[in-house]
Amino acid sequence: MDLLEMFNAMPFSDLLGIEMCEIGDGRAVGTLELSERHSSRPGRLIAHGGVAYALADTVGGAAAISVSETVTPTIDMRIDYLAPATGGTLRAEGEVIRIGNTVATVDVIVTDDETTIATARGTYKSSGGEGESAWRGESNA
Amino acid sequence: MDLLEMFNAMPFSDLLGIEMCEIGDGRAVGTLELSERHSSRPGRLIAHGGVAYALADTVGGAAAISVSETVTPTIDMRIDYLAPATGGTLRAEGEVIRIGNTVATVDVIVTDDETTIATARGTYKSSGGEGESAWRGESNA
Amino acid sequence: MDLLEMFNAMPFSDLLGIEMCEIGDGRAVGTLELSERHSSRPGRLIAHGGVAYALADTVGGAAAISVSETVTPTIDMRIDYLAPATGGTLRAEGEVIRIGNTVATVDVIVTDDETTIATARGTYKSSGGEGESAWRGESNA
Amino acid sequence: MDLLEMFNAMPFSDLLGIEMCEIGDGRAVGTLELSERHSSRPGRLIAHGGVAYALADTVGGAAAISVSETVTPTIDMRIDYLAPATGGTLRAEGEVIRIGNTVATVDVIVTDDETTIATARGTYKSSGGEGESAWRGESNA
Numbered sequence: 397m398d399l400l401e402m403f404n405a406m407p408f409s410d411l412l413g414i415e416m417c418e419i420g421d422g423r424a425v426g427t428l429e430l431s432e433r434h435s436s437r438p439g440r441l442i443a444h445g446g447v448a449y450a451l452a453d454t455v456g457g458a459a460a461i462s463v464s465e466t467v468t469p470t471i472d473m474r475i476d477y478l479a480p481a482t483g484g485t486l487r488a489e490g491e492v493i494r495i496g497n498t499v500a501t502v503d504v505i506v507t508d509d510e511t512t513i514a515t516a517r518g519t520y521k522s523s524g525g526e527g528e529s530a531w532r533g534e535s536n537a
Numbered sequence: 538m539d540l541l542e543m544f545n546a547m548p549f550s551d552l553l554g555i556e557m558c559e560i561g562d563g564r565a566v567g568t569l570e571l572s573e574r575h576s577s578r579p580g581r582l583i584a585h586g587g588v589a590y591a592l593a594d595t596v597g598g599a600a601a602i603s604v605s606e607t608v609t610p611t612i613d614m615r616i617d618y619l620a621p622a623t624g625g626t627l628r629a630e631g632e633v634i635r636i637g638n639t640v641a642t643v644d645v646i647v648t649d650d651e652t653t654i655a656t657a658r659g660t661y662k663s664s665g666g667e668g669e670s671a672w673r674g675e676s677n678a
Numbered sequence: 679m680d681l682l683e684m685f686n687a688m689p690f691s692d693l694l695g696i697e698m699c700e701i702g703d704g705r706a707v708g709t710l711e712l713s714e715r716h717s718s719r720p721g722r723l724i725a726h727g728g729v730a731y732a733l734a735d736t737v738g739g740a741a742a743i744s745v746s747e748t749v750t751p752t753i754d755m756r757i758d759y760l761a762p763a764t765g766g767t768l769r770a771e772g773e774v775i776r777i778g779n780t781v782a783t784v785d786v787i788v789t790d791d792e793t794t795i796a797t798a799r800g801t802y803k804s805s806g807g808e809g810e811s812a813w814r815g816e817s818n819a
Numbered sequence: 820m821d822l823l824e825m826f827n828a829m830p831f832s833d834l835l836g837i838e839m840c841e842i843g844d845g846r847a848v849g850t851l852e853l854s855e856r857h858s859s860r861p862g863r864l865i866a867h868g869g870v871a872y873a874l875a876d877t878v879g880g881a882a883a884i885s886v887s888e889t890v891t892p893t894i895d896m897r898i899d900y901l902a903p904a905t906g907g908t909l910r911a912e913g914e915v916i917r918i919g920n921t922v923a924t925v926d927v928i929v930t931d932d933e934t935t936i937a938t939a940r941g942t943y944k945s946s947g948g949e950g951e952s953a954w955r956g957e958s959n960a
Contacts, residue, residue: 407576408585411552435548444549445598445611446591453586470586471922472942474615474756474897476783476799478776493797494760498921498944499894501758503797515775515785517758517799519895519942521921612781613801615756615897617924617940619917634938635901639780639803640753642899644938656916656926658899658940660754660801662780689858690867693834717830726831727880727893728873735868752868756897 403458412447414454422492424458426451429485430508443481448506449473451488452516456502459490464500464522471499473518484509498523544599553588555595563633565599567592570626571649584622589647590614592629593657597643600631605641605663612640614659625650639664685740694729696736704774706740708733711767712790725763730788731755733770734798738784741772746782746804753781755800766791780805826881835870837877845915847881849874852908853931866904871929872896874911875939879925882913887923887945894922896941907932921946 403409403416403426412434418425428434428451436444453470460468487507494501504516544550544557544567553575559566569575569592577585594611601609628648635642645657685691685698685708694716700707710716710733718726735752742750769789776783786798826832826839826849835857841848851857851874859867876893883891913927927939 405579406585407574407579408587411574412587433548433552436550438546438548444547444591445594445614446549446553446587449590449594450585450587453590457586469621470618472615472617472895472924473586473590474613474799476613476776476801477611478783480610493794494758498946501760501895512775515799517756517797519758519922523921613754613783615940617917617942619924634935635899639805642754642901653916656940658897658938660781660899664780687861688867689856689861690869693856694869715830715834718832720828720830726829726873727876727896728831728835728869731872731876731896732867732869735872739868751903752900754897754899755868755872756895758895759893762892
């Protein structure tokens with residue numbers, strides 16, 4: 397299974413309608429067609445902040461995995477909202493801006509058909525995954 | 538309609554299964570019962586990072602609105618993941634740590650039945666909402 | 679007194695050697711010549727993380743003030759370190775990516791003569807300053 | 820040389836007047852006596868945002884190093900300003916909230932004699948330092 401298939405098989409992405417389009421060379425692109433289920437208001441479409449975030453986090457992880465070739469859980473992410481998303485198709489583009497031996501730093505920009513909706517910056521684990529969770533064998537303080 | 542009803546009527550919260558339990562005095566609590574639809578893996582339950590984020594953002598906004606008494610869109614939020622969420626019920630508790638005349642700063646802690654899953658800190662708009670979006674009448678640079 | 683003079687008269691900038699070069703139209707540039715006093719190690723020059731941050735925060739505030747025309751205190755800022763700064767001149771360039779009626783979002787990139795040292799993103803207050811502190815008349819929760 | 824001596828020998832801490840008081844068991848405390856050199860205004864004392872940040876980053880790194888026992892460079896940090904610092908002594912207390920095999924997450928609270936001035940949350944490298952910089956042998960994308 398290649399990376400695109402892997403990302404498009406995620407149940408949560410399916411629930412939200414996230415579709416990954418490109419993954420490779422430290423870069424990834426994904427889209428999400430907005431509909432009323434994404435709204436934070438009954439009867440109108442103003443996307444919940446979690447929609448752009450979920451898209452950004454997914455695309456950021458895909459960009460990271462394309463260069464680290466291992467599972468890359470998100471360590472932390474900041475998102476800044478620049479404009480409300482009220483319809484159409486969201487598109488997120490992620491790019492690895494630094495890949496180290498333990499973490500990767502990724503920038504993501506989320507746009508709709510016209511405007512920049514949000515920008516996000518995240519730190520992803522780039523090694524030590526060993527199996528299904530990068531947290532395996534780690535303990536919380 | 539009171540705040541709890543308003544938050545529990547959000548279509549996106551309904552899609553994810555977010556249930557708000559308490560909102561008041563700069564504090565809010567919400568829960569989310571994890572199931573396979575929240576997973577980032579087919580066939581097993583390891584919650585996508587967007588799940589804890591969406592819960593944290595919702596609870597943070599509820600805490601902010603309880604003191605600002607106006608619509609409080611998220612300006613920015615950072616989330617740090619401390620442990621994977623693999624089942625049971627997520628519970629997020631948000632608390633306003635500063636309320637100013639234009640923005641509120643909110644801390645959120647997300648736990649499952651045993652562990653701290655994530656912590657988040659966000660800046661929310663606390664005035665100037667004027668209707669359905671706080672961004673109304675604003676322009677992007 | 680114009681903006682450049684105002685920023686270059688800051689005592690803390692003077693202590694660190696920050697020199698503002700350009701401020702205008704939502705954009706600002708500042709530099710800092712590294713020397714041993716900026717180091718986190720005795721006897722060698724590896725700049726303390728606070729050096730790139732102080733430069734980034736100053737330049738970000740200058741970019742914000744150039745469009746808001748009022749005092750613009752930092753509400754929050756995130757900085758990501760991409761490479762160690764070990765000598766030469768740091769240069770930071772800030773750009774307002776969103777200006778609203780209450781807050782501005784600013785991106786800053788810090789480089790040395792060769793590499794990107796750090797990137798930062800901050801939220802600044804863009805109104806309500808009323809005098810010397812934007813926090814005046816506000817209370818903490 | 821023990822950790823307290825190591826941190827108190829940092830040239831940049833000396834420049835700013837940071838004094839580390841306690842380091843151990845995932846916790847650290849440091850102080851900084853404010854004076855006019857820390858100000859962002861000539862003739863009055865309103866501390867530059869870089870002052871609380873530099874103190875928070877130093878204390879956070881000290882808390883991280885106390886559990887990882889290796890050099891722990893900052894990967895990223897977010898700071899939220901809650902009140903202006905206008906005099907007296909700043910005190911920062913840092914606590915590791917998660918230590919993993921590659922990164923540590925640290926919370927820091929900065930107070931003055933009366934109020935919470937700022938809160939910060941950072942991700943520090945907790946392994947792979949190999950000598951004087953954790954970035955050694957790593958390449959930027």
